[in-house]
Amino acid sequence: MPRRATLYLEPSLRKSAEEGAHNFIARLTGVLRAQGFSVCHRPEEEAGTDPETFALTHMKPPPPGGLTFRRVYHYPFWAIESTAERWNWTVAKSPYSPETVPVSDSARFYRRWQDRLFPDSAETAARDGFVYVPLQGRLLQRRSFQSCAPIKMLEQVLDRDRQRRVVATLHPGETYSTDESEALTRLAARHDRLELRTGGMEPLLRTCDYVVTMNSSAAFDGYLFGKPCILFGRIDFHHIALKATPRDPAAFDRVADHRPDYARYLWWFWQKMSINAGRPEAEARIRDALVRGGWPLK
Incomplete structure (x- = not known):
C-alpha cells in the first residue's frame, strides 16, 4: 500500500492545486509521487484528523510529524519547514557569510x-x-x-x-x-x-x-x-x-x-536557502527539505 501525503489547503489554493495551476505545488506533488506517495488535497481545517497520512499545511502549524510550506516573501521562492515560526526556520538558524x-x-x-x-x-x-x-x-x-x-x-x-x-x-x-x-x-x-x-x-x-x-x-x-x-x-x-x-x-x-x-x-537568502520554484533544481531542493523534515524519502 503506498504511503499517503495530504496537502491541507485553503479553498482558493486547493482549487489551484487540483487544477494543476500552482507551479510549486505541482512540483512538490511530483516529487512525492516519484517517491511512491499517493497525494490528495483536503480542506485546511481537517489537518491533524488523519494520523495515517503525511501532512503538509500551508502557512499553518503542521500536526505532529507534518510539515508546512510557505512563500518566502515573494514568488517563486518557497520554504518547507517543520514549524510555521519563521524565526525557527533553517535559514534563521544558519550562519551567513x-x-x-x-x-x-x-x-x-x-x-x-x-x-x-x-x-x-x-x-x-x-x-x-x-x-x-x-x-x-x-x-x-x-x-x-x-x-x-x-x-x-x-x-x-x-x-x-x-x-x-x-x-x-x-x-x-x-x-x-x-x-x-x-x-x-x-x-x-x-x-x-x-x-x-x-x-x-x-x-x-x-x-x-x-x-x-x-x-x-x-x-x-x-x-x-x-x-x-x-x-x-x-x-x-x-x-x-x-x-x-x-x-x-x-x-x-x-x-x-x-x-x-x-x-x-538577497542572493544567499533566496537562491541558496530557499526553493526557487522557477529553477530546474527545484525538485532536488524540495526533496532535500522533505528529508530534512524527517520524511522517509529514498
Whole structure:
C-alpha cells in the first residue's frame, strides 16, 4: 500500500492545486509521487484528523510529524519547514557569510528583483529624514518572539531618535482594538514628530532613512531599497539587520552608518536557502527539505 501525503489547503489554493495551476505545488506533488506517495488535497481545517497520512499545511502549524510550506516573501521562492515560526526556520538558524556569495551573480540577481518587484522605486530611493515603523498586530501585548510590546517599541524609536520624524503605519489587514487606537492617539499627542498612517509601504520604503519593526516583511522588502532595519523581534531575515531591545537600544547609534551588502544577502537568502520554484533544481531542493523534515524519502 503506498504511503499517503495530504496537502491541507485553503479553498482558493486547493482549487489551484487540483487544477494543476500552482507551479510549486505541482512540483512538490511530483516529487512525492516519484517517491511512491499517493497525494490528495483536503480542506485546511481537517489537518491533524488523519494520523495515517503525511501532512503538509500551508502557512499553518503542521500536526505532529507534518510539515508546512510557505512563500518566502515573494514568488517563486518557497520554504518547507517543520514549524510555521519563521524565526525557527533553517535559514534563521544558519550562519551567513557574505564572502561565500559571488559578487557579480548577486549584483545581477539583486537588480533583476529590484526591477521586477519595485520598478523605478528602488532606483529613485532617497533618505528624506524619517523613520518608517510598520506595525503589525497586538500592539499592547508582548508575544514570545518579541522583546517588548509594539507600543513600547514605538516609544523607543521616539526616545532614541529625536532628530527624525517617525511614520508608523497600521497594517491594513489587522483589526485594532479601542485600547490600541487610544494608546496610539495618546502617543501621537505627546510627540508631534509621530505621524500615524495605514499601509503605503512602497513610497515609505523608497524615502525613509531606515526601518524599525518587530519582524514585518516590509523590512525585508526594504533591503531591495538599500534600507537598513532595526528588529525588536525574531525573524528569518535577521542576519544583516541590527537588533534592539528596550534594555539594549544601541542599534540606534549605529543604524545611520549600517550598510550591509544587500545584494549578496538577497542572493544567499533566496537562491541558496530557499526553493526557487522557477529553477530546474527545484525538485532536488524540495526533496532535500522533505528529508530534512524527517520524511522517509529514498
